[in-house]
Every structure is written in C-alpha cells, then in structure tokens.
Amino acid sequence: MPHPAPRGRERGAPRYPALVLDLVNDAQTLSDSLRLLVAASADHVAATAGIDVGCGLVLHQPKRTPAITGTTGEVVRMLDWEREMDEGPVTDVMSGGHPVAVLQRNGDFRWQHYSSQLQLSGFGSALAVRLRLEADPAEDDQTIGTSGPGRTAAALAFFAHDSKAFPLQAIAEARTFAALAAKSLQMAINLHSARSLATDLRSVLDSRTSINVACGVIMAQNRCSYQEAFSILAKASSHRNIKLRKVAEELLERLPEGAPHSHFGG
Incomplete structure (x- = not known):
C-alpha cells in the first residue's frame, strides 16, 4: 500500500542545502528517506514548470525487492505497472539509455502500451531522470547508472496532467536537481545500510x-x-x-x- 509523501514545505522554495540532512536526520528508515526525497523533488520541478507535478522514485538494490515510492497512489501504480511491463521512460533510463527520457503523450510512439496506461491514469506527460549512484567517474554517460546484477540504480519520475508539461527549462532543472538528489540518496543508503549492519552485528x-x-x-x-x-x-x-x-x-x-x-x- 503506497504511503503519500510528507507535505509542509512552501512550493517553489525547496531547501537545497538541507536536502542531505533531511534524508538522514528526519528519517528512521530508508523508506522514510525515499518519501522525503520524492516530496522535495516534486516541489522543485513543480516550481520550475509552474504546474502540479507528481513524483516517484524507483530504487534497485542487489538481492532486494525494488523500492517504489511516490507522492500519490496514482504515481506509485504507474511505476508498478511500468516495472511489471518493462516498458517506459524509467525502464529506459535505468537500463543504461539516455539519462533523461520524456514522454509527451500526443504524438509519442516509443512506448505505445505505456502511453495508453499513462492516459488511463490521467497523466499527459512523464519525465524520467536517472540518478547516478556509486558511479565510477571514469565511466562514460552510456554506462553510468546501468541497472544490472550487483549494482544499485535509481531514477526519479515526474508526472503531469498537461500533455506537454515539461519544456526544456524544466528538463534541465530536473537533471540538475537529480545530481543533488543522487548524492543525497547515496548518503542515505550508506547510512541506513550501516545502521542495519550494526543492528545485525549486535544481534550476532x-x-x-x-x-x-x-x-x-x-x-x-x-x-x-x-x-x-x-x-x-x-x-x-x-x-x-x-x-x-x-x-x-x-x-x-x-x-x-x-x-x-x-x-x-x-
């Protein structure tokens, strides 16, 4: 059952410097950190695009069930559908394609089944941005973030009702924000993993x-x-x-x- 992301921040005023601390200090679990991250991401892109935006996050970790978090139930259901069907912008960016994928529903035929599902969910546009986690600086843009065995990968997805909701400026802002989001998420993953390891060791x-x-x-x-x-x-x-x-x-x-x-x- 999806859990709505926390609210309470002024739209248009995302707290960049505090994002890392928010994901660590305000979260007891990794799921809490993910909910905080999608809330901050939605606020930022919504302020940039000037429209209401739903946001979700997909996180793949080795030997774990993929984690899917969203600001609304519709967002989570859309991400669940894409994971099951293995078709759509998030699938594309996490499989090592371009770091950003945009679907403007009218006239976009790359993912026909996905486009139909997007329309059924009430959305007109989708934007997926890969989060670069644990990447080697020497890797080129075609390999960074590739989702494969033994590798952690993540992507942010944004959804809007407008069929052309993400102009170039919004895409650029989303990609810039994704760099900060990736660093924040990596720190949160490392912290929660360390906490889990400490708990396991104490139990042993x-x-x-x-x-x-x-x-x-x-x-x-x-x-x-x-x-x-x-x-x-x-x-x-x-x-x-x-x-x-x-x-x-x-x-x-x-x-x-x-x-x-x-x-x-x-």
Whole structure:
C-alpha cells in the first residue's frame, strides 16, 4: 500500500542545502528517506514548470525487492505497472539509455502500451531522470547508472496532467536537481545500510554470548569440555527443531537467579 509523501514545505522554495540532512536526520528508515526525497523533488520541478507535478522514485538494490515510492497512489501504480511491463521512460533510463527520457503523450510512439496506461491514469506527460549512484567517474554517460546484477540504480519520475508539461527549462532543472538528489540518496543508503549492519552485528553478538554462557553452565553441570557442551546444545536444537540461540536462552532462563544480561549496545 503506497504511503503519500510528507507535505509542509512552501512550493517553489525547496531547501537545497538541507536536502542531505533531511534524508538522514528526519528519517528512521530508508523508506522514510525515499518519501522525503520524492516530496522535495516534486516541489522543485513543480516550481520550475509552474504546474502540479507528481513524483516517484524507483530504487534497485542487489538481492532486494525494488523500492517504489511516490507522492500519490496514482504515481506509485504507474511505476508498478511500468516495472511489471518493462516498458517506459524509467525502464529506459535505468537500463543504461539516455539519462533523461520524456514522454509527451500526443504524438509519442516509443512506448505505445505505456502511453495508453499513462492516459488511463490521467497523466499527459512523464519525465524520467536517472540518478547516478556509486558511479565510477571514469565511466562514460552510456554506462553510468546501468541497472544490472550487483549494482544499485535509481531514477526519479515526474508526472503531469498537461500533455506537454515539461519544456526544456524544466528538463534541465530536473537533471540538475537529480545530481543533488543522487548524492543525497547515496548518503542515505550508506547510512541506513550501516545502521542495519550494526543492528545485525549486535544481534550476532547477543546470540553468540547467550550460547557461550549456556555452554559454560552445561560445562559446570556436567564437568565437560566446551565442545561437548556445545554438542549438547546443538543436539537439543536439532531434536526440537528450534534455533540454537533459543535453546541457550531457555536454558539460562531456567537458572535460579534468572538469565544473565548478555545484550551489547545501549
């Protein structure tokens, strides 16, 4: 279910210097950062074009389901349709085509099925801009942003009801803004990835500590080695078909003094 992007900024006054900080400080998750980014992007292009603009973002990351965020449900549904059909301006720019793709519905026959769907969704124009993430400065414009296995790729998409909503000035502004958006998004991705890694590491440390303490209890009770104690835990885990950590925690909880504290971090 799509979540509308946050509002509250004056249209025509996007806060360029604060965009990086917004995506990091005002967001607890990467999804929050994406919603903030599409809201800022829509505000900027709307101010440039002088019309109402919907904005969406598609983010591909290795071994993850593509993330799709939009300012409205119609935008999200349009991006979902394009991802499923593999046809349209976002698909074009993310596959390594031109960094910008524009569809003016009247007289544009590049993506006929997409054009029909665009009209059904109530839009007359679409503009897609590739966001250059983790790119090698030596790469040329034909390879930067290519969406492939093991590579992160992203694009912003703008939608308007007018059939000719994006003049050259609006396209140029969108492309300029995309450079800042890409840097902001890359920083947000890196930060949230670091947070996730720290959480995973803390969980591993907690798990390992519980297992080690439980092994110590078994060693004291049975006068056996660590390897023998670990084997006892492993057999119990296999026999009961539950995780080794769970077996260890249950053992510790049955101690007369209760389970010892084994949590890392604040």
